[in-house]
Amino acid sequence: MLYYSLNHQSPKVNFAEAAVKGQAPDKGLYFPEYIPNLSKEFMNSIKSYSKEEIGFTVMKPYVAESIDNTTLQQIVNETINFNFPLVKISENIFSLELFHGPTLAFKDVGARFMSRCLGYFNRNNKKEITVLVATSGDTGGAVANGFLGVDGVNVVILYPSKKVSPVQELQLTTLNKNITALEIEGTFDDCQAMVKQAFTDIDLNKKISLTSANSINVARWLPQQLYYFFAYQQWAETEAPIICVPSGNFGNICAGIVAHISGLPVKHFIAACNANNVVPNYLQTEIYAPKPAIATISNAMDVGNPSNFIRVMQLFNNQYNQVKNKLSSISINDTDTKTTMQSIYKKYKYVLDPHGAVAYKVLEDYLKDKNEKGFILETAHPVKFPETVEEAIHQKIEIPENIKHLFSLKKKSISMQANFENLKEWLMNR
Numbered sequence: 001m002l003y004y005s006l007n008h009q010s011p012k013v014n015f016a017e018a019a020v021k022g023q024a025p026d027k028g029l030y031f032p033e034y035i036p037n038l039s040k041e042f043m044n045s046i047k048s049y050s051k052e053e054i055g056f057t058v059m060k061p062y063v064a065e066s067i068d069n070t071t072l073q074q075i076v077n078e079t080i081n082f083n084f085p086l087v088k089i090s091e092n093i094f095s096l097e098l099f100h101g102p103t104l105a106f107k108d109v110g111a112r113f114m115s116r117c118l119g120y121f122n123r124n125n126k127k128e129i130t131v132l133v134a135t136s137g138d139t140g141g142a143v144a145n146g147f148l149g150v151d152g153v154n155v156v157i158l159y160p161s162k163k164v165s166p167v168q169e170l171q172l173t174t175l176n177k178n179i180t181a182l183e184i185e186g187t188f189d190d191c192q193a194m195v196k197q198a199f200t201d202i203d204l205n206k207k208i209s210l211t212s213a214n215s216i217n218v219a220r221w222l223p224q225q226l227y228y229f230f231a232y233q234q235w236a237e238t239e240a241p242i243i244c245v246p247s248g249n250f251g252n253i254c255a256g257i258v259a260h261i262s263g264l265p266v267k268h269f270i271a272a273c274n275a276n277n278v279v280p281n282y283l284q285t286e287i288y289a290p291k292p293a294i295a296t297i298s299n300a301m302d303v304g305n306p307s308n309f310i311r312v313m314q315l316f317n318n319q320y321n322q323v324k325n326k327l328s329s330i331s332i333n334d335t336d337t338k339t340t341m342q343s344i345y346k347k348y349k350y351v352l353d354p355h356g357a358v359a360y361k362v363l364e365d366y367l368k369d370k371n372e373k374g375f376i377l378e379t380a381h382p383v384k385f386p387e388t389v390e391e392a393i394h395q396k397i398e399i400p401e402n403i404k405h406l407f408s409l410k411k412k413s414i415s416m417q418a419n420f421e422n423l424k425e426w427l428m429n430r
């Protein structure tokens with residue numbers, strides 16, 4: 001399996017090179033030459049396979065000769081060593097809970113797979129690599145946790161001071177070892193700008209090997225397919241599900257579409273968006289018009305120009321009609337998001353996080369007057385957004401067992417002004 005750049009100016013590369021480079025030299029996203037077909041036999045008897053067997057079977061064709069079978073199986077096992085329950089909320093809507101991993105968000109899957117791949121690809125390299133990542137909350141925690149203790153890799157996370165939730169901050173700042181948190185006196189956009197400049201700085205790149213842990217990396221994008229298969233194993237209805245994914249950069253839903261093209265039965269995909277409605281507008285008007293991101297209460301989806309949508313288009317041969325046939329996209333405002341968290345808690349005692357609430361509302365509206373069933377992807381645990389959720393449900397959120405220890409750990413961060421020269425000086429002299 002080779003990967004080509006969607007800008008078509010760079011040579012094809014194998015999985016290892018695509019994962020190490022992240023982005024192609026022509027700044028395009030890497031895309032697999034073909035989407036593998038899973039056998040009918042495999043799909044028909046999927047319930048009899050373990051998660052680990054599914055993980056290996058699905059990922060092997062993408063990874064191909066870049067990782068030997070034994071190592072790949074081990075990477076898969078470590079990636080998915082937690083639960084992915086499909087929970088019934090209402091008569092026709094289920095929730096695929098993707099928040100049972102170490103940082104309580106679906107990003108754990110992609111981050112764990114990618115970090116282990118990069119550790120493996122760097123195994124014979126004497127020079128340490130430095131993963132530089134800016135986060136608005138969820139990405140940083142998952143990436144840092146994924147790389148924790150990986151040999152030869154240092155992780156430096158930039159996060160905006162006072163703009164992440166208490167749990168998110170603890171997840172970023174208490175790991176120590178090979179993880180350093182830089183607390184930036186500025187916004188997420190400032191953090192992002194500093195990281196971007198670092199990748200183009202000549203002195204810096206001469207001295208250290210910088211890598212990004214960006215969501216466009218194929219090693220983060222492709223393993224996200226796996227939980228769509230785990231959901232299908234638990235799907236007991238006669239008809240194929242309608243799947244509704246809260247979307248920002250569209251990496252998650254794009255992975256689901258890949259799974260479907262490989263053979264996974266899915267009736268229809270819905271991308272649920274907050275006020276950032278570039279894709280909903282595109283599907284209505286056939287005009288794709290990126291715009292600056294708008295801040296909302298589902299802030300992990302505040303994206304004005306979704307980086308993975310170009311991959312979604314490619315999966316449908318860049319044909320507007322083919323996309324529309326399989327994918328809908330709806331935008332929901334913050335008021336409806338809050339009302340949904342409130343009413344679903346009242347009716348079903350189910351606590352949605354703001355991202356899951358956007359998806360629930362969209363799927364509920366879509367299914368109205370239809371005799372169909374579907375599920376949402378619940379992408380993060382509500383405890384990561386306590387202010388918004390507790391205000392909506394008028395109830396304290398229970399802290400999950402696997403993060404209780406965080407509250408007794410000491411935060412360790414390095415405070416820094418939002419200025420690239422400060423970052424450069426710190427990186428050069430550490």
Ligand SMILES: *Cc1c(COP(=O)(O)O)cnc(C)c1O
Nearest residue numbers: 138248249250251252300379380
């Ligand atoms: C990152 C994130 C999303 C958006 O996922 P994309 O793959 O960027 O579409 C949705 N919900 C949560 C909680 C996230 O952290």
